[in-house]
Amino acid sequence: MEEQFPIKKIIDDQGNLIDSSYEKEINEELVKKLYYHMSRIRLFDRKAISLQRQGRIGTYPPFEGQEASQVGSVLALDSEDWVFPTYRDHGATLTFGADMTRTFLYWNGRAEGCVPPEGKNIFPAAVPIATQIPHAVGAAWAEKRKGTKNVAIAYFGDGATSEGDFHEGLNFASVFKTPTILFNQNNRYAISVPVEKQMNSKTIAQKGLAYDIPSVRIDGNDVFSVYFETKKAVERARQGEGPTLIEAVTWRTGAHTTADDPTKYRPEGQGEDVINPIERLENYMKNNDFWDEKWIAKIETELTEEVESALEAMEKYPPANPEDLFDHVFTNTPSQLVEQKEAYLELIGRE
Amino acid sequence: MNVKMEKQSEQKETTQQLTMVQAVNDAMKTMLEHDDTTIILGEDIGKNGGVFRATEGLQEIFGEDRVVDTPLSEAGIVGTSVGLAVNGFKPIAEMQFMGFVYPAYDQIMTHVSRIRMKTMGHFSVPMVIRTPYGAGIRAPEVHSDSAETLFTHMPGIKVVCPATPYDAKGLLIAAIEDPDPVLFMEPMRSYRAQREDVPTGKYSVEIGKGEKVQEGTDVTVIAWGAMLPVAKQAAKQAEQQGMSCEVLDLKTLYPLDRDLIAESVQKTGRAVIVHEAHGTGGLGNDIMSVINDTSFLYLRAPIERVTGFDVPVPFFALEEHYMPTPKRVLQSIEKAVHF
Incomplete structure (x- = not known):
C-alpha cells in the first residue's frame, strides 16, 4: 500500500523543488501568502501555549508542526466554501477568516469562540472525534442539491479513522457523490497512541479504496504539495466528481494539549529529525530569491501586533453573561427554562 | 372538543x-x-x-x-x-x-x-x-x-x-x-x-401542550402514546367502580405541559402516571417533580407510577407482562383513591 500511495512532495526538506511540474505555478505572491499565514498561526499557537501556562486561558491543544497542512489546505478553498474543523484546526479556521479574538475566547471557555464572522461558513470545532465528517458531507450534499459549486472540507486526525463516523461519513460521501474534501492530518499520534498501534493499515489513504473515493498521500509538511493537491480535490468536487480523501503526513511537534506530557509515551529523540514546515518553506524561499528580509521583519511586527491586540481584546471582552446559559438552547425558550433562569438571576442579584 | x-x-x-x-x-x-x-x-x-x-x-x-x-x-x-x-x-x-x-x-x-x-x-x-x-x-x-x-x-x-x-x-x-x-x-x-x-390540508398541533381527554374528579391519570388507550381503559373500569378519572394525554414529553398537570392534580388531589419505559429514571419521576413543585399541598394521596419494570424490554413472549396493563393501572387508581 505504501507503494500504491507514495508520499507526494513538491519540495524537499532543504527547500529544493523536486517536482518541476509546479514550477510555474509557484510565484512570489503565492509563496508570500503561504509564508504569511503559516507565520501568523504559529505566533497565535505559541502565544496560546504561553497564555495557558500563565493561567490566562484554559487547556490548549497546540498545532505546531501542522501549519503547512492547515494553511495549504484551507487556502485552496473559496470564501463560499464550508470548513468543519477539529479542536486542533484553529490554524485553518484563522486562515479562512475566523476572528482571532474569538478564537482566543474559545480557548478561554467562551461560546463566542464558536460564532464565525457573518458569511463565513466555519463550523464550531468538533471535540468528539470524527463526528464532524458526516456534518461536512451533509453540508456538501446541501450545496450539491442547491446546484452551487461550493464544497465542504472536513479536517480530522489519524485517530479519527478508527471511529465509525469516519467510515459512515466516507460511505455517504461516496454513495451521494458529495463535494467533500476529507482532509486527514496524520500527525502520527492520537494523544499517546502512535499510528502504528492505531491501525494495521500502512496508510490512511488506502481507506478511501474501500469507498471508491480517490485518495492521495502527501507530505503534510510541504505546503506546496498540500496546497496543490487540495486544489485538485476542490476542483474535482466543483466539477461534480465527488469526494477526495487526502492523507497529509505530518508531525505534532508538541503535546496533545497543554495538559499532556508526551515524554511519557514518545521515545526520546523521536521527531527531532522532522524539519518543521515553516523552516522548509524558508529554505525554499532562500533558494529561490523569495527571501526578503525587510518584508519578513515587517510581517513579524504586523503579526505580533495583531496577536497582541487580539489578546488584549479577548482580555477586555465583557465577562461571560449568565443569561447566555439559558438563552440559546432553543429558539423559543420553554417556560421551565425561563423560570430556572429568572430564579437564578434573582439569586445572584441580577435583574 | x-x-x-x-x-x-x-x-x-x-x-x-x-x-x-x-x-x-x-x-x-x-x-x-x-x-x-x-x-x-x-x-x-x-x-x-x-x-x-x-x-x-x-x-x-x-x-x-x-x-x-x-x-x-x-x-x-x-x-x-x-x-x-x-x-x-x-x-x-x-x-x-x-x-x-x-x-x-x-x-x-x-x-x-x-x-x-x-x-x-x-x-x-x-x-x-x-x-x-x-x-x-x-x-x-x-x-x-x-x-x-x-x-x-x-x-x-x-x-x-x-x-x-x-x-x-x-x-x-x-x-x-x-x-x-x-x-x-x-x-x-x-x-x-x-x-x-x-x-386533508396543513394544520398543526402545538408542541408543548397536552390535552385533557377525559374529565373526572377523583384522580388524574397521566399518559401518552401507546399508554393512552391503556390509561383510558383502566379509567373506564374505574368509572364502573365509582371512581371518576381525569385522563391527560401529554403529547409532548419535553417541554412538559406543567400547567395542564398542575391544574388537574390540584382539582383531583391524586395522580397516577403511566408509561411504558422503565420506572427508574423514567419520565414519571419528572412528572412527580412537576406535581411536587406545583401541587404538593393539594395532594390527598401519594403519587402512583405504573411503568415498565426495571428490566430490559424482554423477548415478545413476555412483553405483555413487561408493559403496564389496564389491570395494573386500575390497581394504582384504587390505591390512590382509597389511600
Missing part, C-alpha cells in the same frame, strides 16, 4: 379517515409539497415505503433526491442531516426502530442538541428524528424500546409523542416547522389501531 376545533383553523373543510401511520405519511406528504427544503432520509424508506409503510408512495411523487434511501447507518443519517440542516434543508431522519437510535445517540447528544447553544444561535438544526417505539407487536429483540428519557434528559431537543392519528399529523407538521430539533416518537402498536377523521 373546542380545543380541537380551534387547532384546525386552516383548511379544515375536508377530512379523511386515517390510521396513525397514514396520518404520519400524510403529514410528510403535506410538508414535502409545502416546503421544497423538506427532505426525508432513512433506511428502506424509498421504494419500500418504510418497514411500517410510513413513507409509502412518497418517493414516487417527490423523487429519490427528496425521499432518500440511505446506507444502513444511523449516525450517518443523523450526522449528514446536521450538515443539511445548517445549510438550508429541513431533514426528517427516520430511525427504523427506537432500539436502533443508539448508534446515532452520539450525534444527537454532542451535536444536534448543542449546536444552537454553542454558536449562540448562529447555527441551528431544524430537523426531525422520527422513530417508531414501544412493545406490543411481537417484534424481535431490541425492536420494542421506549427510550424517551434518554432524550428528555438531553437539553436542546424537544420530544413529542402522539397517541392519535389527528395528533400524529398535526404534531409532525409542527415538528417539521419547528426551528429546533424534535425527536418524534410514534407508538408502533397504535399505528393501525384506530382510524379517525384527519383534515
